[in-house]
Amino acid sequence: MKITFDDSLRDFVLASFGVAKDEDGYLAEADNPAQRVLTRDGREIEFHKFGGVRKGSEVFIRDDIVSLIQFCEDTRV
Amino acid sequence: MGILDNLRKIFDVTIKDNTVADNLREIKLIDFSNSGTKTTNKNKLEINLNGPIIVNVDPRDKSIAPKIQEVIRAAVHEEGAQILAENFNERLEGYSQYAAGRNPQLEDLVSQVKQEDANLLRAAYYLRTVHQSGGNVNELKRDIVERYGERGKNVTNLCSAGYFESIIYPMLQELRNQPHYSATIFQDRFDVIIMSYPFAVFVSQQSTTQTVAQEILQKIETNRKYGVHHLKIHAIGNSNARIAQEALDDGQIMKYLTKDPVINTVNNIFECEIIF
Numbered sequence: 320m321k322i323t324f325d326d327s328l329r330d331f332v333l334a335s336f337g338v339a340k341d342e343d344g345y346l347a348e349a350d351n352p353a354q355r356v357l358t359r360d361g362r363e364i365e366f367h368k369f370g371g372v373r374k375g376s377e378v379f380i381r382d383d384i385v386s387l388i389q390f391c392e393d394t395r396v
Numbered sequence: 397m398g399i400l401d402n403l404r405k406i407f408d409v410t411i412k413d414n415t416v417a418d419n420l421r422e423i424k425l426i427d428f429s430n431s432g433t434k435t436t437n438k439n440k441l442e443i444n445l446n447g448p449i450i451v452n453v454d455p456r457d458k459s460i461a462p463k464i465q466e467v468i469r470a471a472v473h474e475e476g477a478q479i480l481a482e483n484f485n486e487r488l489e490g491y492s493q494y495a496a497g498r499n500p501q502l503e504d505l506v507s508q509v510k511q512e513d514a515n516l517l518r519a520a521y522y523l524r525t526v527h528q529s530g531g532n533v534n535e536l537k538r539d540i541v542e543r544y545g546e547r548g549k550n551v552t553n554l555c556s557a558g559y560f561e562s563i564i565y566p567m568l569q570e571l572r573n574q575p576h577y578s579a580t581i582f583q584d585r586f587d588v589i590i591m592s593y594p595f596a597v598f599v600s601q602q603s604t605t606q607t608v609a610q611e612i613l614q615k616i617e618t619n620r621k622y623g624v625h626h627l628k629i630h631a632i633g634n635s636n637a638r639i640a641q642e643a644l645d646d647g648q649i650m651k652y653l654t655k656d657p658v659i660n661t662v663n664n665i666f667e668c669e670i671i672f
Contacts, residue, residue, distance in 0.1 A: 320399065320477040322468065323448075323485045324425040331455040332425070332479060335465035336472075371480035374472050382484045383539040384491075384522070388515045391492055394478070 329369055336377055340366040346379065358386060399423065399471045403451065406463045407441040422448035424482075425464075429454060494525060501565055508568060508579045509586060513551075516544050520555035527556065550590050553598040557630050557667075564589060594619055599631035599640045599666075608643035616652050616672050625654075629668045637666035644668065 324332050333339060333346065338356055341347040346356040346364045355363050358381050370382035373394075380386055400420055403409075442450035455461050471477035480488065495518075502521050506514045523536045540548040554560065564586065571582050597611050608629075615627055631640040643649070644657055652672040659668045 320423075320471065320475060321421065321485070322399075322423045322425060322471060322477055322479040323482050324479065325427045325482055327427040327429075328425055328453060328455065329481070331427075331453065331461065331465070332468065335468040369481065370484035371478060372472055373478040374476045377472065380480070380484070382481060382487075383543065384519050384536050385515050385539060385543045387484065387488055387491055388495075388518050388522070391488065391495060392515075 329366065332372075333369065336372060338379075360389075399467060399475060399477065400449070402467045402470065403441055403449070403464075406460065406467065409441050409443070420449065424448045424450045425468075426450055426452050427455070428452045429456070491522060494522060501561070505560070505565060505568065508582050510583055513586075516540065516548055516551055517555075519548075520552045521560075523552055524556045547590055549600075550593060553630070554590070554593060554596070557596065557598070557628075559593070559596065563595065594622075594624065595627060597627065597629045599629065599636040599643075601636070603636065603639055605639050605642040605646075608639055609646040609649060612643060612649055612670075613646070616649065616670075620652075620672065625672055627670050627672070629666075629670070631666040633664055637661065637664075640666055640668060644670070 330340070334349070337349050338346050339349040339352070341352045341355065344366050346366060346369060348354045348356065356379050357363060359375075359378050362381055364379055364381045368382045370380035370386065370390075372379055373390075380390055403423075440452050442452070451464065453461065453464055468479060472479060499521060502517060506517055509517060519536070519540050523533050523540065526536060527533045537549075537552060540552055544551070554564070567585060567589075568582050571577055571585070594615055597608065597615060599608055612627065612629065619625065619627060629640050629644070631637045641659075649670075653670055655671045657668050657670045659666070661667075
């Protein structure tokens with residue numbers, strides 16, 4: 320099952336997971352802005368590069384070609 | 397309770413057709429404030445029998461927005477749903493379609509390189525395919541270089557210029573024929589090629605005539621030591637091609653050449669082979 324969202328709903332979707340944009344434009348925990356959200360391979364995610372979330376427990380996806388390829392490989396049936 | 401049932405409850409909608417739930421693959425969240433849809437569609441669920449279900453969301457509506465957010469969270473945690481930005485999803489579909497036709501040579505190389513190079517190779521091959529189809533690869537290249545630095549730039553250039561087919565893969569096949577082959581042996585040779593690629597010079601936007609001439613000269617001198625007497629210079633675009641040609645006019649380079657450079661320019665791609 321896939322849920323897609325407009326770019327303009329980024330804030331709304333992130334808030335669903337208790338995440339917001341920090342003052343430097345990176346994703347961070349809403350109630351602990353000092354704690355940035357990382358991808359599974361340990362990279363910080365800029366707000367404009369937020370690609371989505373998948374289960375595991377919550378895997379935040381960065382929107383770049385390498386992350387996209389990894390996502391495809393991870394979810395390949 | 398599944399995501400569809402949760403949404404029905406929020407929007408107080410009855411879905412009579414049971415096949416909707418069975419066929420549900422995608423839900424689209426549309427920003428009501430941006431969509432230009434009629435007011436009557438605000439905070440509404442649009443059911444399509446043969447397509448995605450559309451949820452028109454008004455993030456400012458405090459009475460309903462939190463309920464939708466709870467449904468999104470539950471969908472990921474309890475049903476394993478993926479929630480993806482529309483642009484990312486479009487690119488993912490494009491890549492997935494390309495990757496469905498597995499390239500056996502690429503997969504063979506991926507099985508032998510270090511784990512951290514696997515996605516770099518996949519990205520380089522994909523970039524080449526996009527470029528050959530006339531697509532814009534600037535962002536792809538930027539992503540690769542941002543992640544892998546110089547190594548990423550070199551792999552991308554070598555792949556686009558066909559060196560994986562002409563040199564690197566044949567080298568792998570040759571090494572495999574030797575006794576006591578292991579992937580580590582290939583990885584060591586691969587590293588040397590990627591970081592110094594003695595058989596090629598690539599002209600980029602950051603190149604100057606001086607830096608290109610210097611690199612050509614250095615590779616001529618290195619290659620001669622090892623009995624290699626040819627080198628190719630690659631450039632894309634008129635200004636990069638001009639830099640390449642100006643570099644080749646350097647007197648220190650010309651003194652080594654035993655023949656006139658062989659220049660081939662097709663569709664804005666400049667390639668020159670020199671023999672020394």
